[in-house]
């Protein structure tokens with residue numbers, strides 16, 4: 001992998017986040033772990049250091065459900081301190097809840113937070129920085145428009161809102177690449193991964209759980225597309241499975257991307 005400098009990984013305490021940090025550390029990359037739970041982050045760091053004592057891992061607090069936290073995080077970073085950004089953190093809220101900024105929580109963590117974080121980091125990132133955004137195969141089952149950014153309680157559904165948040169992140173990625181063509185913005189789709197997020201016990205009865213779980217990837221396997229995207233020479237690719245492809249045609253709608261960007265910008269001022 002030819003990335004040099006500190007790689008910023010959000011959600012570094014999560015199943016795939018921690019697996020990414022470990023792989024990057026093993027390869028000798030300094031990593032900035034952006035995490036909301038610092039005690040958990042320290043435990044992940046200590047665990048990785050026990051295997052890779054040379055690992056250079058710095059932890060900083062970041063709560064993507066708070067735009068104030070995102071701004072504070074970005075304010076603390078100096079130009080050149082981050083070489084690449086992996087927007088990995090995500091959540092699937094079981095119930096409708098509104099953050100201090102007035103956003104639905106799943107949208108805040110999966111979309112508004114990464115949107116603001118990325119925009120605030122642009123001045124400190126290299127012009128050709130690699131940015132990898134973690135999306136999901138659920139994107140293909142939903143459509144996107146401006147109303148999806150602020151669902152009412154009636155419009156909220158656990159998986160539907162999550163899918164639209166990821167679809168919005170995908171739209172943001174494409175428009176970001178158009179506005180900043182020197183950046184290398186790629187999408188990573190891990191498939192279905194047996195992680196903390198997929199709380200199978202809550203979704204399926206024990207029989208379905210037993211049938212489904214063996215089909216899920218391990219976090220280490222699931223994060224491989226993102227790691228390959230973090231090493232990519234070019235942007236604008238969709239990393240999934242063992243390879244990458246052009247962005248699927250179903251997601252190509254530049255006019256929609258412009259509208260979603262404008263609607264987001266109206267809700268968050270950078």
Ligand SMILES: NC(=O)c1ccc[n+]([C@@H]2O[C@H](COP(=O)([O-])OP(=O)(O)OC[C@H]3O[C@@H](n4cnc5c(N)ncnc54)[C@H](OP(=O)(O)O)[C@@H]3O)[C@@H](O)[C@H]2O)c1
Pocket residue numbers: 010011012013014015016017035036037040062063064065066087088089090091109134135136137189190191192193194195196197198219
């Ligand atoms: N698992 C799958 O099948 C699957 C499929 C497609 C896409 N993805 C995506 O892959 C990414 C990683 O997910 P995962 O499966 O590894 O899930 P995970 O184990 O639940 O990890 C999620 C990470 O996001 C962090 N996070 C949650 N809310 C946050 C907040 N408000 N502020 C900052 N960080 C927050 C979590 O922090 P805590 O440790 O503090 O909870 C954790 O580090 C997510 O973007 C997810 O949507 C997953």
